[in-house]
Amino acid sequence: MSLALFNGAFAEGTIPLPANDRGLLLGDGIFETLMVADGTALWREEHLARMMMAAGVLGFPFDPRAIE
Numbered sequence: 001m002s003l004a005l006f007n008g009a010f011a012e013g014t015i016p017l018p019a020n021d022r023g024l025l026l027g028d029g030i031f032e033t034l035m036v037a038d039g040t041a042l043w044r045e046e047h048l049a050r051m052m053m054a055a056g057v058l059g060f061p062f063d064p065r066a067i068e
Helices: 022-026 044-058
Strands: 003-006 009-012
Antiparallel strands (some): 003 009
């Protein structure tokens, strides 16, 4: 199963992307990996702060509440 966040919603399977999409062509994106211990994401606030900063640099909209 393939799952992607596309246009603010999770989508399974294939998603439509235009051939000139900057993320597709240049690999623009924000990537974070969180460690989870006993069902709790460790250093969650620090991860969200880094993601928000990276989104600002790349000009991506970012709502940390959507991640929650």
